[in-house]
Amino acid sequence: MRIVCPFCGERELGEFSYLGDAKPVRPAADAGEEAVYEYVYLRDNVAGVMSENWYHGGGCRSWLKVTRNTLTHEISAVEAAAGAGARQVAK
């Protein structure tokens, strides 16, 4: 598999590591135990297109949001995480 890092260009799988589903959003501090439980443990097991967190540890150390079809491994989009990149502080 090859992933096009927005900073480094097209690189091979071995440079990246996989975290998982990028959809869950970390709950606010006051969201309560149930919300955090869901965030930590409940994940969709998608057979098809899924948005995932990948880390370019062998390159620029950016976290990427990769849209990948889990059936074909086809990657349709790669974007940098909101806070990735040196000058990309989201205000």
Place this chain on the structure above:
Amino acid sequence: MTSQSHRLTSGGLIDRSTPLNFRFDGKTFSGFQGDTLASALVANGVKLVGRSFKYHRPRGILTAGSEEPNALVELRTGARREANTKATTAELYEGLEAASQNRWPSLRHDVMSVNQLFAPIFVAGFYYKTFMWPAKFWEMVYEPAIRRAAGLGRAAVAPDPDHYDKAWAHCDVVIAGSGPAGLAAALAAGRSGARVILCEEDFALGGRLLSDGGIIDGLPAADWIARTLAELGSMPDVRIMTRTTLFGVYDGGTYGAIERVNDHLPTPPEHQVRQRLWRIVAKRCVVAAGAIERPIVFAGNDTPGVMMASAMRTYVTRYAATPARRIALFTNNEDGWRTVETALAAGLQIAAVIDARPDVSPAHRSLASTNGFTVLHGSVSGVEGGKDGVRKISVSLTGGARAEVEADGLAVSGGRNPAVGLTSYHRGRPKWRNDIAAFVPDGAPPGMVAAGAANGDFGLGACLRDGFEAGAAAARDAGRIGNAGSTPVADDEAFSLTPLWHVTGKGKAFVDQQHDVTASDIELAQREGFESVEHLKRYTTLGMATDQGKTSNVAGLAIMAAVTGKSIPETGTTIYRPPYVPVAIGAFAGHHRDETFHSTRLTPSHHWAAEQGAIFVDTGLWKRAQWYPRAGEKDWLESVTREVKAVRSGVGFCDVSTLGKIDVHGPDAGVFLDRVYINTFSNLAVGKARYGLMLREDGLVYDDGTTSRLAEDHYFLTTTTAKAGLVIQHLEFCRQVLFPELDVQLTSVSDQWAQFSIAGPKTRDLLKEIVDPAEDLSNEGFPFMGAREVALRGGIKARLFRISFSGEMAFEISVPARYGEAMARNLMIAGKPFGVTPYGTEALGVMRVEKGHVAGPELSGTTTAADLGLGKMMSTKKDFIGRVMAGREALVAPDRQVVVGIKPVDKARRLRSGAHIIPKGQTPGPDNDQGYVTSVCFSPTLDQWIGLGLVERGRERIGEIVHAHDPLRGEDYDVELCNPVFYDPDGGRQRG
């Protein structure tokens, strides 16, 4: 030496000026440069090459390529011995040694051929059926017997002495195969300006043109090949790789190829690799892998001397070697007849042609009458012969009569199967084409296309057109739009075929010759309910040998289709999986073996430590000094004890550069750290350090370390050695994904700083010799948990932290990594008056256990902050990673196993980690297992073994005597639970 009795006096693509001697089963033969082992054996009249897998039947050479199921040998000797090597692809070299497989005591007199008498127990599913027998019988009698009787070659028992390499290549178009379609594709793509890699598994380029010839663009095939290679050679972006098989396709247009760099030599030249594994990234791929001629299944079809018709042409034309002198041909198609023409041209005799089709052309009839052989309409129903080859062939004539043909060779042509492996590797299923009665690719992985015979187009003209178009299109798709020029032109041969898969007759008729699967095995599988092709494959092991059923799978499906009354496409194919040819594990490993299995990291002071005679220990990728033995010390314990005592009474130092080190910069650095640690860092004063603990989001402890504030917007944190890589990844996730609104940056500086721990009551005395005298190192000027940049004597800037892992007065000092070794040497020189002692990780560990600090064994991924006695560090005033889940019922339960000190009641006894803690007086069992000993050491300070453990309600039970149960070592003894801080519990020494 045996003369080459079956070598034609002229012709062939062999270099007669370079004769080569080789040995097969201890006998010396000769061949020529350009031979394969198989062609050299053919040239020497050797017909019997091996014994079969289950029945030990005599076997010869069936094919002339990588699809060979029978002619498997052990190639080379000793550590380089390689089992199951195909004689048909092994290039001959001077001094080659090969041995036949599966025979004892010799190939000609193999006692195991009595297996044939026991054939009934070797039928389909025999593994499954015999597993039903009592287990004892299987283990003691049956399995050893099968292992001796059945099997393939013997692997070498010594480590492989050769090197293997791995490499990447990138191009626009990769082409598999250099036959007419492949060469035409390369021409078109190359002329269009594409970067091309052409892989050919053979050592010669041309594919079938080398055997079958033909006229292309008005030139004989050999001349056309030469002209084409000259043109391709003039293109700087076209790379041709011979002895290279494209074996797999992977995601994103990545292709696996194995290059047999030096397999054609006795041993690789010095500093060269034996094989190289290529990962080729290509925008497009043209599969021009050709087609494989398929056998027809009939009784005795495995007799030596029965050979594929196209292979016979290859031996005669390419190698000038004659597999037989009086040849019969059994064909169901027009292509088979080319073997007759080739044999006649070489002066060989044709005994008869048995053609299964209703009619043959007038041209063939006149060929027969001119050359005095008969054409029989019918099928071969049996072969008489044995280890010396074919003698007589029985024919069932159309209409029911029988005939016999005397011949010493039988060429068989059952049609052709396009090589659909590569195109089917992404769960592709080939589709059936009725006109050629074969499976052809039905689509392919993204970017790939099949051309020529691999796509079911068998005519020479069609192959050239198809390959040329595919090459031009691939180049265009890759953005190369140069002028491809004109297509090479040739005529198309006729290919009329009447499908025929299996001729019923008396005796074993083999479908899969390498795995000894017969037609009746397939019928038996069907009767026993294993009709699905995937079941058929596993039950009979059809197609599961090293040849992956290249000559057998389709025939097997056809026979299954016939007995189930279904069509072949309804019966379907099994899933295709790479690799297309066997690839040595050594090639996949490349240089990752032995001491280079993984990379090795050396600490900045490594070479100095090695000079001191340090014993090193592997810690992840690191080599760390474990202890520094001195002359006269009888064991590690004596050395370690000396080091600990030296630190506690004077001063010592230890390289701790392996800790992960991260600089945290930015106005929001403090807020960021507050969110990732359970305790607060935003309120840490500049110039101070603080111990911190991180949780995972599920509430369990992730890592610990110290964090120092070097400036208002600059923190420096350390991680454990083990988690250095993971913590930066985790923190980057927090920064980039969870908290992108924070203005903070992280920089891993683990490799930039050499860090030493300097510990002991004389630490300050030593430091004064190192640090610029202007720096105030007094307890007031640099108090416990102080941290700041200092100048060293000589002007180098260092980071100095007054932190202690040992319980002693201690500092950690960081200098740029390039000064690490000099720092170690300087500490030795400057510390001489104070008796400075370097210490290793063992003494480091002893002192941390004495001081009750937790480390890896306690930070086990199952413990909470409270388990470690650090629950009070958890802030209640802020949110942080893991906060909510850490509050779960089970994680705050009062009966959790928590860190406690442990010492044996018998002071002389050795304590060992892993021992289970059981209440005193109870019989050990899972119900009363209350925890275990996590870390132990011999404490020179207390003069006894001590340890830390995780024990249920441990902190409430200080003083209780419990039982340590160690079934692994067979030890049982009493221990006392105690305060985990064995040494200086009020901390006076580290603050002094």
